[in-house]
Amino acid sequence: MSRNVMDADSNHIHHGGDLSVVPTGLYCYRISEIVMQEDGMPRMKIQTCPYWGRRQIEDETYGYCAHLRAGDWEEDGPLLLHDMVKGCDINMGDDLLDRVEETH
Numbered sequence: 001m002s003r004n005v006m007d008a009d010s011n012h013i014h015h016g017g018d019l020s021v022v023p024t025g026l027y028c029y030r031i032s033e034i035v036m037q038e039d040g041m042p043r044m045k046i047q048t049c050p051y052w053g054r055r056q057i058e059d060e061t062y063g064y065c066a067h068l069r070a071g072d073w074e075e076d077g078p079l080l081l082h083d084m085v086k087g088c089d090i091n092m093g094d095d096l097l098d099r100v101e102e103t104h
Contacts, residue, residue: 008053
């Protein structure tokens with residue numbers, strides 16, 4: 001179930017901006033379960049970041065981050081939020097941070 005922009009903003013207020021609720025890794029979600037469908041194909045169930053939302057503008061769906069207070073429909077907004085790729089550097093995961101630090 002996806003959240004809209006207002007839900008994401010409300011969740012940010014509710015959690016007091018607590019960054020510990022942001023999922024670890026590159027994405028605005030964590031995998032909660034993988035289930036097998038009737039056709040034998042696996043299906044991934046996810047739990048989205050409470051600060052992630054989406055906005056529909058005409059026929060396009062865009063992503064939004066309440067923590068950043070920005071969406072990928074904005075000219076200078078973060079990229080790829082519509083694909084739930086993080087626009088923040090929060091809880092990226094130790095291994096990724098180690099690799100980034102090695103390159104700088």
